[in-house]
Amino acid sequence: MIPLRPLGVGEILEASVATLRRHWRTVLAVTVPVAVVTQIALVIVQRYLSVAQPVLHPDATPSEQLEAASAYLRASFAELAPSMLVSIAASVFVSALLTVVVSRAILGRPVTFSEAWQEASPRLPKLLLLSLALPLAAGLFSFVAMLPGLLLGDGGGAALAFLGGLAAFVVVIWLLIRFSLASPALMLERQGLLQSLKRSAKLVDGSWWRVFGITVLAQLLIGIFTMLLTIPFTAIAFALDGIEAGTGTAVSWTYLVVMAVGGVLSSALTYxxxxxxxxxxYVDQRIRREALDLELAKAAGLPGYSSTES
Structure with a gap:
C-alpha cells in the first residue's frame, strides 16, 4: 500500500485514504458501530444534561458574576464529562483495531474484524490508560502553571495566569507531539506504557516539526472534510426544527437525530x-531511522528478499 522508502506528506495522506477504500468492509465494521454508540451517547447528554448559559442582571456585582460563572462551569463539566469519556473509549477501541488493519494493509494483507479484534483486544486496557493519562497530565500541568495567578487574583493575577497558561500550552503541544507515536508503538511492538512513551520520544526526536506539521495538516483536512459532510445535515436540522441557543429549552429530538446521523457519517469516514x-x-519514522522498509519487504515476501519475517 506504500512505497518501501521514506514517505512524503502526500503519500501518508493518500495511504490513509487508501486503507478505507481497499478495506472498507473491515474498516466500516469497526467505525460505524462505534460512531453510532458515540452519537447516541452525545444525543442523550445534549437532550438531558444541556446547560443554558446564565443571563445576569446588568447591575450584577463582580461576586455575583463570578459565582454564576463558577456554577456554569461546574454544570458544563458535568455535561461534558460523560460525552468525553464515551469519546475517549470510542477513540481507543477504533484506534486499536484500525492500527492492526493499517499495519496489515501496509503488507498487502487483508484482515477481518474478528482477526483485528483478536490481535488488538489484549492491548486495549493499556491503550485506554495511555489515552487517559496524556490529557489528564496535560490538564494537571496547565492548572499548576496557572495556579499562582489564580491564587493572586486581581488584574496582576489574571495576567500571570494568562502567561502561565500560554507557557503551559506551548509545553503541552510539544509533549503531545513528542508522545504522539506511543499508541502504535504500544499496539505493534507490544510495549508497556512507559516504554511506549520512550519509544515515541525516540522516534520523534529530531523530527518534531515534521511530525507536528503532518499531524496539524491531517487534522485540518479532516476538520474541513467533517464540516463539508455535516453542513447539509445542519441545514436540514434547522429547517425541520430550528433552535435558539441559550434559551434554556431542551433541544428537540428531531434536531438531535438529524445531527447525529451526520455525526455517524463523518465519524465513520474520518476515524x-x-x-x-x-x-x-510511526512506520515512516521507523523506515527513516531503523530501515524498517527492509523488514517490511521480507514480511511481504517481495522478490529479492528473504521470506523470513523479522
Missing part, C-alpha cells in the same frame, strides 16, 4: 484516516 496517519507516521 480511519486519523488512525492511518498516526500509524503511517
Amino acid at each position: 480511519p484516516i486519523a488512525a492511518g496517519v498516526t500509524v503511517l507516521l
Whole structure:
C-alpha cells in the first residue's frame, strides 16, 4: 500500500485514504458501530444534561458574576464529562483495531474484524490508560502553571495566569507531539506504557516539526472534510426544527437525530484516516531511522528478499 522508502506528506495522506477504500468492509465494521454508540451517547447528554448559559442582571456585582460563572462551569463539566469519556473509549477501541488493519494493509494483507479484534483486544486496557493519562497530565500541568495567578487574583493575577497558561500550552503541544507515536508503538511492538512513551520520544526526536506539521495538516483536512459532510445535515436540522441557543429549552429530538446521523457519517469516514496517519507516521519514522522498509519487504515476501519475517 506504500512505497518501501521514506514517505512524503502526500503519500501518508493518500495511504490513509487508501486503507478505507481497499478495506472498507473491515474498516466500516469497526467505525460505524462505534460512531453510532458515540452519537447516541452525545444525543442523550445534549437532550438531558444541556446547560443554558446564565443571563445576569446588568447591575450584577463582580461576586455575583463570578459565582454564576463558577456554577456554569461546574454544570458544563458535568455535561461534558460523560460525552468525553464515551469519546475517549470510542477513540481507543477504533484506534486499536484500525492500527492492526493499517499495519496489515501496509503488507498487502487483508484482515477481518474478528482477526483485528483478536490481535488488538489484549492491548486495549493499556491503550485506554495511555489515552487517559496524556490529557489528564496535560490538564494537571496547565492548572499548576496557572495556579499562582489564580491564587493572586486581581488584574496582576489574571495576567500571570494568562502567561502561565500560554507557557503551559506551548509545553503541552510539544509533549503531545513528542508522545504522539506511543499508541502504535504500544499496539505493534507490544510495549508497556512507559516504554511506549520512550519509544515515541525516540522516534520523534529530531523530527518534531515534521511530525507536528503532518499531524496539524491531517487534522485540518479532516476538520474541513467533517464540516463539508455535516453542513447539509445542519441545514436540514434547522429547517425541520430550528433552535435558539441559550434559551434554556431542551433541544428537540428531531434536531438531535438529524445531527447525529451526520455525526455517524463523518465519524465513520474520518476515524480511519486519523488512525492511518498516526500509524503511517510511526512506520515512516521507523523506515527513516531503523530501515524498517527492509523488514517490511521480507514480511511481504517481495522478490529479492528473504521470506523470513523479522
